[in-house]
Amino acid sequence: MLTDQQILRIPGPSPIPPSVSLAMAQPMIGHRGQSTSDMLSVIRPKLKRVFGTEQEVLILTASGTAGLEAAVVNAVAPHDEVLVIVSGAFGERFADICKTYNIQTHLIETEWGKAATVSDITEAFEAHPNIRAVFMTYCETSTGVLNPVKELAAEIRSRSEALIIVDGVSCIGGVETRMDEWGLDIVVSGSQKAFMLPAGLAFIAVSDRAWNKIERNPQPRFYLDLKKHQDNLIKDTTPFTPALSLLFGLQKALELMEEEGLVNVYARHDRLMKMTRSAFKALGVPLLTEDKDASPTVTAVKPADFDAEVLRKVLKGEFAMEVAGGQKILANKIFRIGHMGYCSPADMLQAIAAIEIAIAKAGGEIQLGSGVRAAQQEYLKGANG
């Protein structure tokens, strides 16, 4: 086996385009110089388009979780009541952050593998009318569910001024997001998922409604004080030393997304999801989620007659291909395939072909080639490149 080939099909970190790797290898520059400001001035409008907002998208040197914590410490006051939608491990993380800051936290808990519904929101607000913020996960990476953020937000807006805070780490850049139009207040993402970069940047966009609250919020914060980042970014600077190499990469990655066209980027992810799902349906291997709840960036598969962990070992050992296992209550029960960012239909055909071999080796009863064939047919349905 080739020793330097890695085929990453996990839901983040995701593969990096060669042109992005090269951009990140540029010599270091001074972070207070004109080149850094010029770079930020190019990045700012492009990031806004990906988030669907006129607001600044703040860039913190941190992993995605710092973005989630920044949302909590900036926008929630110590004794506020909040609602967290928990549809998997990342919803739990939002709830854990809130509890860490002694915030009164109510939960909507869905069965793992199912999306939250508008009536869940209605019931929660009827039971707790004083909710000041609602936290939700756009793509719940642990289950492959895409929560209907637009619909949930509309329901919240119709009954409350509560801030709507969205974890979009594993789908923004791969799935359409219209922060302003949908009335979202804080939207968080990270660099290592659909943005085609290594981990290390957290992105956070903030609405006027949220700034209002942030400016009056006594909760202490220092590095995570979003106002500092905002005041600097509008002048094309940063309050602290930015991860310049990652910014070189971000500029290139955003350029690639615009060259392809954001609409086409989203259509590609949708097609990757459909190819993947049709393959497992044809193979007779159950998917964790229903079609209506499925995320275009990650697919969870729940085998009935073979061991997901054996499959993962075969893929890694024989093809240097990594898929992810299950988290928490889904450990050893599912495997998850990332198809976000730098991932093409050809990559998925490769992944499905290798996975079929791994299923056979793990003892699953399948007809070799039937998954690839279904994915090929799905590809042809939408084909024009």
Ligand SMILES: *Cc1c(COP(=O)(O)O)cnc(C)c1O
């Ligand atoms: C990856 C991910 C995060 C961020 O995790 P970090 O390891 O802190 O970058 C947050 N939310 C979701 C939904 C994710 O998939």
